Amino acid sequence: MNFRQFALNNVKRNARAYSAYFLSSVFAVMVFFTYAVFIFHPSLDIPGLRKVMGAAVGIAYVFSFLFVFYSISIFLKSRNKELGILTILGAQKKQIRKLIFLENILIGIAAIVIGMICGLACAKLILLYGANILEIKLPFYLPLQAMGLTAGAFFVLYIVLSFSILAFIRQKKALELLMGTSKPKKEPKAHILLILLSIGLIATAYYFSSKSFTYMKEALVSGIMGIYFFFTQFCVFLMRLLKRNRSFYWRGTKLLWVSEMSYKLKDNARMFFMVTIVIIMASSAISLVHYMDYETKEAYRENPFAITFSDREGKDWASGMKKIDLELEKAGLTYEKVISKSIWIHGGLHVIKESDYPQLAKLLEMKVSHKLKSREAILISPESKLENSRSGQQIEQELKEELSVHDLQIVQRIDKTIELYNAFVVVNDQTYQQIEQKQREKNQAQQNKANPENISIYYFVPDWSNQKFPRSDSKQAKLSKVLEGIAHEDGHVKTRAVSYLEKQKEHSMMSFIGILIAAIFSLATGSFLYFKLYSDLNDDQRIYQMLSRIGLSTREMKWTCTIQMAMLFFIPFIVAGLVSVSVSVLQVFSRSSFQAQGMLTSSLISITGFFVVQLVYFLIIRALYLKEMNKVMVESMH
Incomplete structure (x- = not known):
């Protein structure tokens, strides 16, 4: 058996371990390919449409890069022990790097092929919906340009990611790899200066938002940085305050989920940050489309x-x-x-x-x-x-x-x-x-x-x-x-x-693109959270199995897991919702009453829509997660 066969067999035998990363990659390819099929359609020679769709494809590609990078980093983290064993058995660092590179390329090629096949199935539905929105015929066609762009773009993406991941593996020693995820974690700490910085940056973002659109870039930069430090520092600080409140902390299962969440908040801070930004972007896209439609109708009514x-x-x-x-x-x-x-x-x-x-x-x-x-x-x-x-x-x-x-x-x-x-x-x-x-x-x-x-x-x-x-x-x-x-x-x-009709056509086009982006980002948030829970499943099962042996009931396990999952799902949503609505309110006060109703109403509609979708994700993933956790509880084994 040569090294390539070893890499291929490794992927086949560890199908469960690779499945979450593979599905995440397929999803990213499918989304990008669907956009590409639409943008290269021969009937879509509308001025400005290709430019707007090109920008949307660019956003989808950048997001795909971040999404796949995050997925592969979590995936490799869960395989540290396996790589450590291979090192002890005599595998050289060069061979380990080659193994990871080959595995990643194999998964990447398979994801590109499967993603495009799934994308073709979705593309027909997207073209039907687009034809209805834009009021033009969009027959199905063989998207050779879209296939070439998707295959080329994602092959480059997987090559770049493979080399960048190797840099992280190169720095780790065998003992670190063997410890894997069982390495003891230090208690999360928050720095007061960074907490104050997060508050200051968020306040600065709101200040710029209350001004004209010329300060939008400053508002975005300060807002994004403020949200990042909010999750990495401020949330940890809040959990430490909860721990100090003994009348609350030392009561029932609160001792369990509060102590776990203080670590999970720190571990998942970057994921929270990404999900929050995704929801804000998607909500803003929907709000903008709703607002533009409202403004066009008001302009029509005002024209005598x-x-x-x-x-x-x-x-x-x-x-x-x-x-x-x-x-x-x-x-x-x-x-x-x-x-x-x-x-x-x-x-x-x-x-x-x-x-x-x-x-x-x-x-x-x-x-x-x-x-x-x-x-x-x-x-x-x-x-x-x-x-x-x-x-x-x-x-x-x-x-x-x-x-x-x-x-x-x-x-x-x-x-x-x-x-x-x-x-x-x-x-x-x-x-x-x-x-x-x-x-x-x-x-x-x-x-x-x-x-x-x-x-x-x-x-x-x-x-x-x-x-x-x-x-x-x-x-x-x-x-x-x-x-x-x-x-x-x-x-x-x-x-x-x-x-009016020309404006409506433009807005229909923007609405179509906005809804697509919102749908992609909405699915992506669920995928982020599912992938994170799935990668931590083995560790969580081991912890709760030990706790069940010393008296933790299945009911208490379900309650504790539900609270933690709810926080993982809804903390980013609550932050994103507060940011979106408060920015809309600021715009209401800084703009005229003519614009106020459209901005605030559309923001509330989009946030409500996201809440419903997020709730559905939560209920589905909670049911799947608790089913797996229930298998290791002592009560369930008898």
């Missing part, structure tokens, strides 16, 4: 006009308007329209003349105020969206500065929307002409030949309510697409229905 036709040049706008009128009349739709001239002076600020204002005021049910004097102005802007928002306050400040440049004084504020994301200022006709002349001179100085005046025609169609969302196959959507096409040569046509 079904059609907006704009012509910057002002040459042949009448012909474009006639085409729109003709199409609406053909469809038997009644409509009202307002022709308005405006001057764009800064950002989203437009100036309109007082003589055009009464028509707009009538359609939008706004009050027509007294006649404006020179330099007096009426500001039409959705104040309710800006008053509680830091970003909104910044926009308000910019508006004030721009108004002061043109020496305009606001005499009335109207909380209405003419165009989304734009504010309008009404001035008398004389002031309007002065501003127009000033803008014309400014354009000439910059050698800009563009006309400073923009002509807009706003169409109000009673049958197309902004309180009812259109479907892609509705008459409104079909006619809106026609309108945007026919008047393109004469000017720019924007319809409320098409804008």
Whole structure:
């Protein structure tokens, strides 16, 4: 028997020991391959989709690397004794390293093949779901590119991991290997400076989260570091406080599970950290998708006009308007329209003349105020969206500065929307002409030949309510697409229905990707915990068998194990849930009430969904774990 056969037989004979690591590897390959099948689909030539999916594949690959690395490190830790025996029997370090390398490559190749086979089965379901979400046909195809990418990427991953793992084995002596996991553990200790650092970093992360999105990178870095030190230091400190409380600690099985958890919290700190980050990322992905959908619907409701036709040049706008009128009349739709001239002076600020204002005021049910004097102005802007928002306050400040440049004084504020994301200022006709002349001179100085005046025609169609969302196959959507096409040569046509449906399509795509990422991360958290419990099973069985001989009942064992498993499953979830919800609450206070409901609601929905999934995982894995533990109890043997 040569060395390669020895490595192959070793894998076959220790199937139980290798199974958890192998299944973890298969899962990682399957997830990556499923994404690759979707991204390389020939029908998915949507602008921006490949880039977004490429980023998702990158995240999946990085996560796969961490997941497989964590799995193999736990797996090798459980095999230390076996490697120690081989060393005593005369195996050289070179041979041990070669054995581990060959075993890892064999498992890797098998995982790649099985993972892609399982991925093909899942890919059909994913393509069906994706076709339904994106409203396009996604027939099944032979994914040769996806196969090549997956095989190449994961073969490189297993080669890199094999060499990196060898560096750890090289440093260990035979006695250390023989001791295996039975080596006595030192009592976990927490450092007060690191505890304070974790609190400081988490507080810093919350501070940056309450600011604008420009500080998101700082919030992420400080938050991730703070969570890491929270699990490695702060949790250990809390368990030590519990131990000092003798009235609590020295009572029933609490003595058993508290003492065990103080060690398990320290041992599993990195796993807790990874699971927490995974849940936060997945929850954030779902929350973002829900929030974007909410924001799009609110924007649709806020838009009073079904059609907006704009012509910057002002040459042949009448012909474009006639085409729109003709199409609406053909469809038997009644409509009202307002022709308005405006001057764009800064950002989203437009100036309109007082003589055009009464028509707009009538359609939008706004009050027509007294006649404006020179330099007096009426500001039409959705104040309710800006008053509680830091970003909104910044926009308000910019508006004030721009108004002061043109020496305009606001005499009335109207909380209405003419165009989304734009504010309008009404001035008398004389002031309007002065501003127009000033803008014309400014354009000439910059050698800009563009006309400073923009002509807009706003169409109000009673049958197309902004309180009812259109479907892609509705008459409104079909006619809106026609309108945007026919008047393109004469000017720019924007319809409320098409804008909404395009945004919804983007969000559907993001939703599909977000749900996939969330599903992957959700399955991964369960796999992490299952793999950890499975790798510790032999040690736990040995401990509880000894305890059962001195009087520990099966009922007490089940209660103790359940508490410990619940802490392993739900501590990361509770931390992740608190972080996600509290960040959403901070965003609520730092943003407007328009955005508040969507952010907080979507965050609560995603956290609730994760709790249900985590609870199902817990109940299934608890049943399997207790079944194995029950086999070694003295009561069960009689």
